[in-house]
Amino acid sequence: MRIPKFLLLFCFSSLTAFAQEVVPNNQSKFDEIMYRRGNVYRSASGVPGPQYWQNRADYNIDVELDEKANVLKGKLTMTYHNNSPEELNYVWMYVEQNRFTEDSRGTLTTPIEGRNRYAGDTDGGFKISSLSAKVKGDASSKYLITDTRMQVFFNEPIAAKGGMATVSMNFEFKIPEEGMDRMGQLKTKDGIIYSVAQWYPRVAVFDDVKGWNTEPYLGAGEFYLDYGDYDFKVTVPYDFIVVGSGELVNPKEVLSKELQNRWDKASQSDKTVYLIAPNEIGNTKLTRPSQNGKTTWHFRIKNSRDAVFAASRGFIWDAARINLPSGKKAVAQSVYTKESDGPKAWSRSTEYTKASIEHYSSKWFEYPYPNAINVASNVGGMEYPGVSFCHARSKGQDLWEVTDHEFGHNWFPMIVGSNERLYAWMDEGFNTFINHYSTLEFNKGEYPSDAAKGRNQVFWYRSKNREGINTYPDVARPMNLGYTAYSKPALGLIMLREYILGAERFDNAFKAYIKNWSYKHPQPSDFFNAMENGAGENLNWFWRGWFMGSGNIDLGISNVVQNQDSAIITFTNKGDVPMPIVFKVIYEDDSKEIKTLPVEVWQRTNEWEYLLRSSKKVKAVDIDPSRILPDVDGSNNSWIKE
Structure with a gap:
């Protein structure tokens, strides 16, 4: 195609005139x-x-709590389903109790001074024995532990696209008193509350992005886990109460008839019902079918990425019905101590739990588990599928906020299973976002x-x-x-x-x-x-x-020029983050209107003149009248006629 000579001459003249003035545009910000290609x-x-795929792990676990030694010991069998397009010669598993040792990476990277919430005991760690890893033929007993990771080898590979393997082992560990604000022990007048998490060796995620995700457990980074079905049993002294993820499948073996009746009443009530009232702690004749020895509590949860439990002989226990949008029901429960009791404290926990679950189910996605249990704990706040550990001293607004936040985590990352260890914002940030609307709605604000x-x-x-x-x-x-x-x-x-x-x-x-x-x-x-x-x-x-960065928002108004039938408003963008301009115009007759300029005004330049067509005289202009933006210089966000 031929370009006319006059156009070439015009372009050349323009380039010559402005050769010394290179003014970049803002394309790089857009x-x-x-x-992000598919x-x-x-x-x-x-x-x-x-062809999306992900692997799966099902667990059968049987443990016993030794309260004299504060030790949990037991055995597990993990059934691994390899749905990936490649065969696997080994699996990586997390042994996160190894964080509680003197030479763990987490311990060695915790500052000596100014210990944070992720500090923990250093006299624990897993003891693993009788490991057996099997695909079809002979079982392998070969494994290699590195800090909080364990590599388990097979004698033959797990076949791609549907192959299965089993890994079984015995394990035990001392339950830490200070468990990095994730788990641990709370000593009360009526006994220790054990909040037990990261309590079994669990398989790491093998995905299409990184292969094996084996980042060590240091402290602040949480978890990334596959989904599966959990069947677990917890044996404790007969006078203990145990609550756990999912459903209690043997209530007749561990609860008295009176407690079963109260459970039936609570599961049909929108108001909180005591299962064990404050004055009934220790009254085992009322609450337990056995009066000596040990009892085994049996739980199941399906399609979950984890399972946890809490146990104590000192629990107050109450519950109420959760109403879900589909018509299904679940049960909100709370277990807490006499020290935590009170109308401004944990006696409202079940009310908070019920409201939180019902709100998120209605607004975003229906809650999938049969129970939602809040545990008064040594832990400030930590989430697991169907169970939250919240601090026993929380009360009032603080208890609402921590309860609502931890149960909000059932959506992020329990339902939407992001990688918390790398992308904390995809669970903590998303959850804090939905907490905002839940709080606005709760009990009419x-x-x-x-x-x-x-x-x-x-x-x-x-x-x-x-x-x-x-x-x-x-x-x-x-x-x-x-x-x-x-x-x-x-x-x-x-x-x-x-x-x-x-x-x-x-x-x-x-x-x-x-x-x-x-x-x-x-x-x-x-x-x-x-x-x-x-x-x-x-x-x-x-x-x-x-x-993706640490840039800031800084919008402003640099000038307003009034004409007979219009006004020219000059906006500026001095920040690193471009934003649409939502602004309010107030006229001299006190009428108002909200206007919006699209973000594209900043694609070429950092200054934009807007022609406001109106015969009314402008008295004031105000950017972001709802005050949502964290504009780092609010001094130029408003213009007022002098």
Whole structure:
């Protein structure tokens, strides 16, 4: 194609005139982030691909609690299902009680001074014996333990696309008193409360992204686990109560007829019903069928990524019915101590648990487990499928917040099974986001939520020590983890819902993400793709600016020029994160209107003139009137006519 000479001359003249003035545009802020192309395993639309696969592990576990030695010992059989397209000569398993030793990586990377919540005992660790790993033929007893990982070898490979293997072993460990705020012991007047987690060797995830995920258990990084069915038995002294993930399948063997009757009443009641009242602690004739020896409590949970339990002879126990959208029912339960009892404390725990589960089930995805149990514990707050450990001293708003947060984790990461050890924001941040709306709804706003008040957090966004959301939890400075994993990603989703997309578009995309990745393993790219496809919006600028770095938002108004039938408002973007401009115009007659400029105004330049057509005179202009954005310089967000 021939280009006219006059056009070539014009272009050349323009280039010559401005050769000394190179003005870059902002395209780099809008470019794609990470590798997000689809494949047969993960679609570019943000859903599992047509050949998506994940492996599975089913567990049978039988343990006994020795309260004199504070030791748990038992045996397990893990049945592994290899659905991957390659055969496996070994499996990696986590032995996370090895974190509680003097020479564990976690212990050696814990600062001497300023010990954080992830410090723990150092006189524990697993003892493994009688290991047998079998595919079809002879069993192998070969294994290799490195810190909190154990490699188990087979004599023949596990076949691809449906091969099966079993790994069985005996194990025991001393239950730590201080369990890194994940588990441990709480001493009370009526006995120790044992909160038992990370209590059995469990297989690591083998996926299509990294192969074996074998990051060591250091402390801040939580867990990444496959799904399976759990059948577990816990033997304890006869006067103990045990609660665990899933369903108690032998109530007639461990509960008196009176307790069974109370259970039936509670499971049909929207009000909290005592199973064991405060004045009934220790009255085993009322509550237990046996009066000596030991009892074995038997639990099952299906399609779960973990299972835990708590045990004590000192429990107050109450319960109420949970009403689910499908018409199904579940049971909210709480076990706590006399020290935790009270109308402003743990006697409201079951009310909180019920409200939390019902809200998330109605708004996002239905709760899948038969029970939701809150345990008054030495643990500040930690989540497991169907069971939460929350601090026994919590009360009032603090107890609501920790209860709601830990049960919210049943959606992230129990249902949507992300990799917590690497991407804490995909469970902590998403959960903090849904907690915001649950809190606003609970009891018609009994407790406030500040999660959407971005300007309250500006002091951290200005800090020179801040880090990005994508910082791994074990790498993040302790002072930053609450922001990088919890509040910043939560605020990001609130901005996306309330400021950028609107509730309807956001909710459609977010619900689809939960549904499509329920009981599966999404990566960050899957979430980004799912939200963009579901909302119909290119959000590269938002993922890059908010989730992938430590840049800030800084919008402003630099000038307003009034004309006879219009006004020109000059907006500026001095920050690293571009944003749409939502602004309120107030006229001299005190009428108001909200207007929005799209984020694309910042693609070329950092200054934008907006022509406001109105015969009314402008009295004031205010950016972000709802005060959602954590704009680091709010001094120029408003203009008022002098």
